[in-house]
Amino acid sequence: MRKAVVRIILVGIVLFLLSFLFKKADQYTSTDAYCNSCHVHEHAHTSWMQSPHNNSCEQTVHCIDCHLPPKGQGFYKEKVKAGLRDLYAFYTKDSTDFNWQQKSQVDFAKHHTFEQSCIQCHPKLFPSDLSENGELAHWHYQQNKEEMHCIQCHMNIGHGTDKKASHNITLFTKQHKKDTIYTQAANSIGLTAFIETIPGSDIAFKMLPVQGEANNTNDSAAIQSFFIGEIEVSWDEYLLFLSETESEGRTEHNQVDGISGATPPWGNPDQGWGMGRRPAITMTHHAATVYCQWLSLKTGKDYRLPTEAEWEYAASKAIEKEGLNSQLTNTNKTNTLEPNAVEADGIGARHLFGNVKEFCSDAFGQSTKEFVIKGGSFKSDIKTLSPSFRESTQHDNWLKTDPQIPKSIWWYSDCNDVGFRVVLSYHSNEN
Ligand code: HEC
Ligand code: HEC
Ligand code: HEC
Ligand code: HEC
Numbered sequence: 423m424r425k426a427v428v429r430i431i432l433v434g435i436v437l438f439l440l441s442f443l444f445k446k447a448d449q450y451t452s453t454d455a456y457c458n459s460c461h462v463h464e465h466a467h468t469s470w471m472q473s474p475h476n477n478s479c480e481q482t483v484h485c486i487d488c489h490l491p492p493k494g495q496g497f498y499k500e501k502v503k504a505g506l507r508d509l510y511a512f513y514t515k516d517s518t519d520f521n522w523q524q525k526s527q528v529d530f531a532k533h534h535t536f537e538q539s540c541i542q543c544h545p546k547l548f549p550s551d552l553s554e555n556g557e558l559a560h561w562h563y564q565q566n567k568e569e570m571h572c573i574q575c576h577m578n579i580g581h582g583t584d585k586k587a588s589h590n591i592t593l594f595t596k597q598h599k600k601d602t603i604y605t606q607a608a609n610s611i612g613l614t615a616f617i618e619t620i621p622g623s624d625i626a627f628k629m630l631p632v633q634g635e636a637n638n639t640n641d642s643a644a645i646q647s648f649f650i651g652e653i654e655v656s657w658d659e660y661l662l663f664l665s666e667t668e669s670e671g672r673t674e675h676n677q678v679d680g681i682s683g684a685t686p687p688w689g690n691p692d693q694g695w696g697m698g699r700r701p702a703i704t705m706t707h708h709a710a711t712v713y714c715q716w717l718s719l720k721t722g723k724d725y726r727l728p729t730e731a732e733w734e735y736a737a738s739k740a741i742e743k744e745g746l747n748s749q750l751t752n753t754n755k756t757n758t759l760e761p762n763a764v765e766a767d768g769i770g771a772r773h774l775f776g777n778v779k780e781f782c783s784d785a786f787g788q789s790t791k792e793f794v795i796k797g798g799s800f801k802s803d804i805k806t807l808s809p810s811f812r813e814s815t816q817h818d819n820w821l822k823t824d825p826q827i828p829k830s831i832w833w834y835s836d837c838n839d840v841g842f843r844v845v846l847s848y849h850s851n852e853n
Contacts, residue, residue: 451505457485460512475579488580491536532571540572574823607721613647613848620720625662628652629846630770632736645735647848653761653772654841657697663713684709684832693838695757701778701841707793707815709832710781710842727783728845730794737774737809740767746807751776753804775807776800778841786814799839
């Protein structure tokens with residue numbers, strides 16, 4: 423009898439000690455210090471320090487507050503799962519295999535950032551001090567809850583300096599280092615490569631000649647000679663366009679030299695990959711068309727989007743000799759690349775295939791709002807690419823998570839691999 427009592431007491435003590443240890447272990451593994459013992463890379467730690475969730479005077483929001491669900495809603499299950507995943511990866515995988523950039527993208531981050539936790543701390547979707555933009559956006563969220571996640575609009579709240587989900591206006595006020603300011607556009611005479619210079623800026627880009635189908639000049643369907651951009655329109659050029667035509671409104675009322683102004687984008691239109699000579703992306707087909715009009719006004723030439731036939735013709739010439747190989751193509755699945763990352767093709771162009779899909783002027787089929795896009799992107803499989811490979815824009819899908827009402831006519835919210843290249847007809851009998 424006495425033995426039994428002693429045994430029960432001993433078991434009790436052991437259980438108490440175990441639960442104490444478990445509690446300690448749980449506490450320890452819930453601290454920011456524990457998470458940061460591995461997550462020292464810039465994104466996770468420093469950026470969290472700068473985010474509104476750490477700088478607020480009221481409360482510091484800890485790693486596990488966002489990266490685990492609330493207690494009672496699967497906290498321990500997710501904690502064990504994530505803990506094992508992190509430990510296993512830490513001790514077995516090569517750290518260069520971790521793709522942090524991918525884990526930062528909405529589609530992926532949805533799986534490791536828990537919406538219930540956002541809602542636990544932010545139960546009111548319509549607080550009294552919510553701005554008008556916020557009201558529209560949250561109303562939209564409420565209608566599309568199943569498809570949406572808070573972080574689609576609040577990407578930077580965990581690890582960013584951008585304080586609010588608002589238009590990225592700083593993009594437009596960025597000052598260019600102006601070393602040489604071009605005073606006039608290029609004077610192109612023959613069917614040879616030339617450097618176009620945008621007057622009033624330090625921006626220049628190269629145009630390449632494409633000899634048309636000389637034998638069939640009477641055939642109206644024959645391709646006439648033209649020039650095509652060496653590279654896709656880059657952020658350098660596109661930002662100049664944006665800064666000169668900027669408008670805060672959503673409609674087309676703001677006219678600059680007859681060109682209606684683009685609104686600033688939400689968030690980072692470059693997806694954080696960098697700007698400069700990388701292709702500008704995520705603009706709508708409409709925006710690309712307006713860019714061509716603007717460029718034409720600036721240079722006194724007739725820049726436009728290529729027709730599908732022209733694009734295909736140039737692309738066939740480009741790979742006539744060497745074929746399409748990985749030196750000419752970016753299908754890395756993760757991001758866009760700078761032009762020099764690949765070799766020039768048979769006509770001297772770069773990234774006709776892969777990198778970003780390129781808009782053509784042709785409508786897709788009978789559609790009034792979809793257009794032909796050519797060349798595939800960094801997401802494509804190189805085996806599927808060829809001059810004749812064609813895809814269609816997906817207007818509605820690409821604007822699904824745009825919080826604006828009406829939806830943006832300037833930026834696709836849900837497509838990060840589309841851009842464009844400009845062309846120019848060659849008129850041999852002029853000049
Ligand atoms: C032992 C080191 C270690 C610790 C401690 C650690 N992590 Fe991780 N974590 C990793 C590694 C390694 C990966 C990458 C896993 C992979 O790619 O397979 C990772 C991935 C992640 C991811 C991305 C999730 C995904 O689906 O890939 C998040 C979010 C994360 N950790 C949050 C945390 C939080 C919050 C804590 C603190 C509770 C924490 N980590 C503690 C090593 C650690
Ligand atoms: C307010 C919510 C919030 C808090 C607090 C938070 N995160 Fe995150 N975290 C996010 C979101 C949203 C993303 C995806 C977007 C991004 O990467 O910025 C993310 C992405 C990550 C990733 C994957 C992407 C990458 O670049 O590494 C890791 C790892 C991570 N967080 C770790 C941490 C750690 C460690 C802490 C604590 C120091 C922390 N997080 C605190 C919301 C949060
Ligand atoms: C532990 C509680 C907590 C969690 C979890 C949390 N937040 Fe917050 N959030 C706060 C606090 C506190 C503030 C600062 C309030 C203030 O400064 O007025 C804040 C601020 C914000 C702001 C305003 C930022 C600004 O610049 O004013 C947004 C947007 C936001 N949170 C969204 C989210 C989203 C999305 C998630 C889920 C990924 C999330 N929060 C998770 C507590 C939390
Ligand atoms: C469709 C985009 C969108 C979605 C989805 C969204 N928000 Fe917002 N949110 C906004 C906008 C826009 C604002 C206003 C920002 C401003 O005016 O600076 C805002 C503001 C906020 C604020 C700041 C409120 C204040 O008083 O200033 C918080 C907190 C917040 N959102 C939390 C959330 C949470 C939690 C979720 C998910 C349940 C969510 N949001 C989903 C776009 C969105």
